[in-house]
Amino acid sequence: MARITDLESLKNASKQPPQAVEVERNVLGAMMLDTHAVPKAIEILAPEYFYDKKNALIFSAMTRLFEANEPIDTVSLYEELRKSGNLEKVGGPAYISQLAQDISSAANVEYHSRIVLEKWILRELIATSMEIATQAYQGTEDVFDLMDKAESRIFNITEESFKESYKSMDKAVKEAIEHIEAIHSRQIASFSVPSGFYALDDMLGGFQKSDLIIV
Numbered sequence: 001m002a003r004i005t006d007l008e009s010l011k012n013a014s015k016q017p018p019q020a021v022e023v024e025r026n027v028l029g030a031m032m033l034d035t036h037a038v039p040k041a042i043e044i045l046a047p048e049y050f051y052d053k054k055n056a057l058i059f060s061a062m063t064r065l066f067e068a069n070e071p072i073d074t075v076s077l078y079e080e081l082r083k084s085g086n087l088e089k090v091g092g093p094a095y096i097s098q099l100a101q102d103i104s105s106a107a108n109v110e111y112h113s114r115i116v117l118e119k120w121i122l123r124e125l126i127a128t129s130m131e132i133a134t135q136a137y138q139g140t141e142d143v144f145d146l147m148d149k150a151e152s153r154i155f156n157i158t159e160e161s162f163k164e165s166y167k168s169m170d171k172a173v174k175e176a177i178e179h180i181e182a183i184h185s186r187q188i189a190s191f192s193v194p195s196g197f198y199a200l201d202d203m204l205g206g207f208q209k210s211d212l213i214i215v
Contacts, residue, residue, distance in 0.1 A: 020119050
């Protein structure tokens with residue numbers, strides 16, 4: 001998804017935009033310290049949520065390593081950033097090594113990840129407000145089109161901030177097999193809502209709990 005925030009314009013504004021660079025570093029350090037912290041952070045964050053460009057590049061590299069089932073440590077991260085041409089952009093090996101040394105526990109990775117997310121949302125809201133305000137002052141656009149645009153921008157921020165939970169391939173395959181077996185055995189109660197019509201349930205596997213059914 002294209003990023004809404006013009007980060008450079010926010011940085012050049014008279015007020016410092018909402019950010020928590022030290023918390024971003026804590027998230028990255030936790031991901032290096034504990035493998036269980038990695039999917040927790042990935043579930044909440046995306047590279048563009050990071051205010052510091054260095055941290056965004058490192059998080060992106062960590063995500064690639066995780067998706068490739070590679071270990072995430074100083075050596076592997078160094079090599080991944082080198083291959084992508086981003087090693088010097090993040091401050092070199094010294095910055096990477098410091099991340100792991102600055103944190104002693106990964107227990108708060110979810111809490112810290114949500115702080116990073118919230119700061120990104122605030123920056124997006126500020127950027128959107130600035131854009132809409134500028135266009136409103138110019139008065140060159142239809143007012144109702146401008147209202148639609150404002151609503152669309154806010155919706156995009158809301159939609160982006162609720163990422164779908166990460167699932168490993170083995171877990172996703174296992175759930176799919178269990179669902180298929182339940183359909184064939186008609187034991188679908190735990191996966192869906194029976195319609196009461198056996199033929200329909202055989203075809204659809206029952207109604208999903210998130211479905212809106214109009215009769």
